[in-house]
Each structure stands twice: as structure tokens, then as C-alpha cells.
Amino acid sequence: MMKKALILGNSSSGLYDFRNELLKKLLEDGFEVVISLPDDAKNEELEEEGCRVVHTDINRRGVNPVQDMALIKDYKSLLKREKPDIVLTYTIKPNIYGGYACRSLGIPYISTVTGLGSSFERGGMLLKLIVSMYRFSLKKCDCLFFQNAENRGIFESNGIMAKKHVTVNGSGVNLKKHSFEEYPGHSDDVTRFLYIGRIMKEKGVDEYLQAAKVLHEKYGDKVSFAGIGYFDEDYEDRIKEFEKKGIFKMIPFSKDIHPYIREADAIVNPSYHEGMSNVLMEASATGRPCIASNISGCKEIVVDGSTGLLFEPRDAESLINALDKFMNLTAGQRKDMGKNGRAHVEEHFDRQKITENYMREIRRILSLTYVV
Template sequence: MSRILVAHPSPDLYGSDWQLVETIHGLIEAGHRVNAALPLDGPLVPVLREAGAHVAVLPFTVLRKALMSPRGLAGLSLRSGPEIARLRALIRASGADLVLSNTVTIPWWPVAARAAGVPVLAHVHEAEDTQHRIIRTGLNAPLLAADRIVANSGAARRALLGVQPSLAGRTIVVHNGVAGPPRPPAPLRARGPEDPFRIAMVGRLSPRKGVDVALEAVALLRHQGVDASLTVCGSIFPGYEWYEAELRERAGAADLAGHVALAGYVRPTWPVLEEADAVVVPSRAEPFGNTAVEAMHAARPLVASRVQGLAEVVADEATGLLVEPESPAALAGALGRLARDPQAAADLAERGAIEAAERFSTAGYRATMAGIVADLLRR
């Protein structure tokens, strides 16, 4: 039985957090013992323990927005020595046969594992391509210590190799495996073109997720005579209270009042998806898009931004509709098509459900990740 030490930056339960759960399931099913290290206690901890991992909460550096500057990264690097030494000692004491560093926001784990003489698998969930090249180069530099890198999309791999091209031979793409509902979803409700049109969105309340775009699209639909409403499931990162306040103010304006529900964090989201006539993922940037796959699993027609990983997940006009990001008019236009043509919406949803089951199963994902770990251990 090999011992795998997994490091992860967040105790929350969003996309990369749930993907870690699937990874750990795959490793334990393959016969490995898994220890997980997180910097804070939170709702992810009992989920990981239920999956079979041993969890320790201990302090380590997690990159936040405040550090995303040349000066911030330089200062962080200058202070890295003691933390790398501490993590190296921890890795050795744990008896780990392999370290899995989950996301690029925990920079010193790959470096410490390499220093401890332990193979390193890094899992990249980011596709940052808008920051200055110097920042992106520094952010990804610790991955030079990894033996193998898994990127969750072609977009994430391209963003990484754009600043660290020497990692090309070590970096492969493994799309996320996304769990479907525990039972077959309720059929998409029968509705006429003039009936109320209920839209759902699942995701963090952050500008990157484009919640504001969704609100403006609903306002446009209502102005066009579509009886549209929107339910948003998600909460903020600390520091984004201003964004939630702006969303609530906009949702209370006369043209939207009573037709937008900001429901906060919701889990499971299947009941919300089942109530929807369409689901939107209007992200400005999205390395993969678990919520898009969940909409497909729920057999609900999907409209998503044509960005990064979403363009890999959704086949436009076949398993969903892709629209230009940051365009309420484009989003409203696609949603209006679905509202006016319920049969076309149902056909889109049916094809999406088939695609999600075939391409993004958790069983296939778990087996693939376990195979990558087995290969590294053999080496």
C-alpha cells in the first residue's frame, strides 16, 4: 500500500474542491492510503474523511490576489526558505511515497517534495492568461519541481506552457470527472413559448463568474416580453462583499425586483437545476466548468460563455449554446431562443446529458488519475 500525501489550498466545497474528492476516491479505490493537508478547517474536511482520507489542518502559504504582483511574488520567494524546510520535514515524517499538489496556489509543496526526494504530481485547475507575463511566470515557476502535471483542460495547459514551455513533456490534459445526480433527473417540464422561463446559475459570486452579466441578460429578456426569472446559487470569496452588494442592488431595481433570487451557497444543487428551464454559465474565464457539466447531467439546456475550458466542454448547437463573454445581449439572445422553442431546448438538453455521461464520468476520471499515480510510483 503506497502512501499519498495530498496538499490542497481550500476547505470549501466548490469546483476544484469537489474534484479533489473524486481524485481521493480514485486513489483509495486503487489501494492507496491518502493523507490530506489543508491550511484551514471547513466543510471539505468531513467530506474528505468520509471518502477515506486522513486529514490534517496545518498552516502553509496559499497565494491570494494581494500577492499577485512582481513585488508580492518576489517577497514571497525571499521568505520561502523556512516554510519549504518545514514542509520537507513534514513530508519525510509522513512517509509519503508521492505528493499531489492540488492547484498552483500552494507554491512550496512541489518544491518541498522535490527537496524531500519524493515524486511530485501537480494538478493545475487554473488557466490564468490575463495577468502580466512576469506574474504568470512566477506563479507557475514552482511547477518546475513536479515530475508530472495534470491540467484539467487544454486551455489550462496552454496557459501554463505559454510561460513555462519547458514543462510541455511533463504536462497532460485530464478533463474533470463530474458526479451526476443520485437518481435520474426529473424530465424537463413541458412549457409553451409564453410560459414563465426559469433560469438557474451555480457558481461563486465573483466578477470572473459573470453573475452581473446574467442579471443584465434577464433584464433584457423581461424587456423583450419573456417572463424570465433567475436563481443564483453561490457565495463570495472574502473580500468580494462589494460585488455581492452590487448584485443585490441591481436585483432590487424596478426591472428585476422579485425575479432574481441570490440563494447563497446551496448543496446539493440538483433540486435547483431540476426546477430550471435553462442553466447559464456566463463566466469571463473558466479553466474547465464543472457547473456546465452538472447542467448537462441534469438534462437541462445550457448556455455558456465561449471561453477557455467551457469551449471544450460544450459543443455549440449540439450539447449547449456558446455565446460571447461579457455580453448580456448575446446571453439574452441565446436564452430567448430556448424560451421560444421548447422542443429545441429539450433536444439540446437530451444530447447534453448523453455527452456528460460519456465524456465526464467520475469512474473514468478516477481510473485515469490512479493510473498516472501508479506510473509515477513505478518510476
């Protein structure tokens, strides 16, 4: 009899871009795969592979009791209708509310902590509420995956415990899709820095813009700063101001960022917190040096001085110093950083190995035999 896996997520792009290998492996092994999502950006691709997608509304930002109660109700209805053998949840709200629904109905489930979110930084009553909700929702979770050791330690120190905890190196990177590219030799001798991600404070955009201003004053047209993403907060006017001054270039969000990574001299990630940075893994796989915050989720990928440079988070001066140091590296030193980055992710962040970890736990929970 065919087994059914239900995936609860909050982004079709996130699921397709970073976890598609697991979906394909489930399909290959005879599972019916049903996916619950609030958007349809990559639904066509998911359905072409054989998954069935159902729509579930999720407010990704903040806590709204009315909306969140409706989400629990929707998840319970979905679980009763689909009757899955196992459920996989990703990101905060699917983990909490999907976990609650699975627990209440006695359905096996696996959850993945892809990052802590801002609540763990801000503290206060909201954090106490979030911790309490996590404790209840994940207590019966059959396996809780973490993407770095620090996140796992914070959960455990707050008494958030599932039946089993496993730490993996993020979602891993598809080493074939993100192939190694020779280091760019720009004829104009301009050093190109690229940021990829949401344009918001917690991603370090303020520090990145400040660094762009200072480095442009020092190096003029010999340095270029760009960003790819979409506006998550009220940064649009400020970005346009920087563009008019020639300090920054905003590139519209693209489904395929590999060509942009290929043309960059270095990828910059000034984030305040990460689960495990997919951008840094993909950039390293491409053979590009990475300049990133010295935080969990970045420092595992970027080996300071070998595959890139680390700087202190929330510290514009530290970022400026790191970028200035990179400006003074020779072409050979930059190329070596890129090659070292590729070797590092090949050894530690191969997505196929991450997929095997998930399949192993699914096999254990369902007592099936897989060839993985």
C-alpha cells in the first residue's frame, strides 16, 4: 500500500530550491507527496515532478490569535482529509501549529528548525509565549532537525524537547546545480560585492549600505555594491536614494541567482541570525569567496582567511574592515579562497547527505526499509 507524506511549509520557493531532493527521493521510494503552501510561485514545478499541492493561508509575520487559530483548524482539517502516514514541517508557524495538529491527532511528524527568528533576540513576553508553544507542539515530535548546534542548544536550554534531536548542516547545497565556475576576470578591474536576500534590518542591510558608502568614498568606481531580493520592510526609498548616488544597485529578485553569483567577486552576508545560510553554501559551491557575519549559520560555512572573511554582526566598522581587506587581496588570493570554499562545501554540505539523514529517520519512524 502506498505511503503518504504531507509537507507543511511557508514558501514554495524555499521548499523547491532547498529541499527538492528530499521530495524527489520520497517520490522515488513510492510515497505519495502532498504539500501544503500559502503561495504558488513554484507550484507548477512541484506538480510536474509528481507532488500534489494544496493551498493553506499563513501570515508569516507576527502573532495574530485569530489567524493562528484558523491555521490550526485548517491544518487539522487537512490532516483528517489526507490521512498522511508521516508529516514533515518546516519554519516557525508550520512547526508550531502543524506540530500541535499532528500531536492532537496522533500522527507521526518530523520538524525542522530553519532559524530562530527575531523573538529569541528580542526576549520579553513574546519569547515566553513562543517557547511555551514550541514546548507543547514539539513534545511528541518524532524527530526534530536543527541546522546548527547553537540553535539546538538554545532550544534545549529553554526546555523545548522532542523525542529525538538531530543536527545537520542546513539544507545542504546541490553541487551539480551550483557548479564550480572559474573566478571572473573583469576587464574594468571593478570589485563586485553582492548581497542576496530580503531587504530588512535583521539581514544587516543597514551595515551593508553604510559599508557601500564608505568604500565608494575610498575606492570610487573601482568598487560596486549590489543586492538581489525583495523589500520586506520600508527600505525602498532609502535604496533608491543610494542608487541615485551610484553607491548601490538593486537587482530584481530572480528565480535563478547562479548567473549573478558567477559574476560576483565576493558574496556578502551581514545577517544577525541564520539557520544555515543557503546563499553562502551556493556561493561557496560556485567558487566565490564569502564575507559574512561571525554567527552560527555562517561561520560553519565560511572559514575565516581560507574560504572568505568573517566580521562581527551588527558592526558596520567590522564589515568595512573586512571588505577593505578583501579589496587588497591579489587576484590569486581571491581565486584560492573560491577554490577552498568549493572543497569545503563538497566535504561538509552535500545535499544528498542531508537527504539521507531525513530518509533514515523516516525509515526508522515508519519501520520501512529504504535504499538510501
